[in-house]
Amino acid sequence: MTLVGLIAAASAIHAWRLRPQLLDSQPPVAAERRHWRLVRSEPLIGVAVLAAVALLVAFPLPPRQLGEADDALAAQPACDPCPLPKPAADELPVAGQAGSEVVAGWLRRDRTGLSGTVRVSDIRGQPSRSGIDVLGATQSSCGPGCRRFRLPPAATVRVGVRDRGRRFVAELPARWRQGDSARARRLLRSAQARMRTLDSVRQTEEVTSGPGSYARTEYRLQAPDRMALKTNGGVQTVITGERQWLRTRVTPWERKSYGSGIPFSLRRWFRWTTYARAVRLLDRRREGGRPVAELALMDPATPVWMRMVIDERTGRVLRERLVTKGHFSTSRYFGFGRRTRIEAPVVG
Known part of the structure; x- marks a missing residue:
């Protein structure tokens, strides 16, 4: 359990150190995608490199900051050698988890029922060789x-x-x-803008790559440039602007530079539009007396699928579910605007 927590923290910190370098103005989408393919290709961390936990990547984290999506772009290669199609206007692109494998659907609906295509990929992003059955379907x-x-x-x-x-x-x-895809896209852009104006927010993320792996991370985020996190494995990180500190259960606080001179930014943390090559409105309903909208997002070129729940009254994102190869995560956002204080730790 401890090692899994360390792996998750290492992945996050590696991504945070590399991502800001791509965020100055608007970097080319192709360059960003090459960056994230490289990140996801790095091997899992072993016990022997525990001391380098902040420098390596284990869980492949999908990009939050790849640039705004254009729904008119054609499908692009998403995995080698299996490019995924961009969903048609009347299709719903959604994905779920089955063990360590991604189950993705391109669904169509008419008066007589449902039809479509299901594609299953393994932890490497390759077409699955497992037995597959769409239950109750002619297939x-x-x-x-x-x-x-x-x-x-x-x-x-x-x-x-x-x-x-x-x-x-x-x-x-x-x-x-x-x-209602246009409405869904407007809701997404509005929610992203609203989250970027927050003074503070908390986030709980649970992530797995399949059976036997699990990590939980608690984040505290404070505008404009502060973050503190703690994993279930005992890893702690504090970031203030261009500085960061890391400690584990067996190592003391250690100070490092952050972001190659580009400071951490709370605004950059919230960038869901990168997944919005396709956006669908799944549902509008009430939860706990408040109106919410549930969206489905997909980017076939990463590839990544998301579902997110937005409070329509406040415009805040409440939950998100993310699926990509080797990474299945669920996040909950809460404590919006709650007073918090993130300070640099004392290094002694």
């Missing part, structure tokens, strides 16, 4: 890790996958508000 193969299917009307599409000798079932939402 046919469309290549390795791929099924075309037809279902009666349903609220979810359930996909069974065998991964490392165990059977898992991923459930994909199959109801959305067709024709």
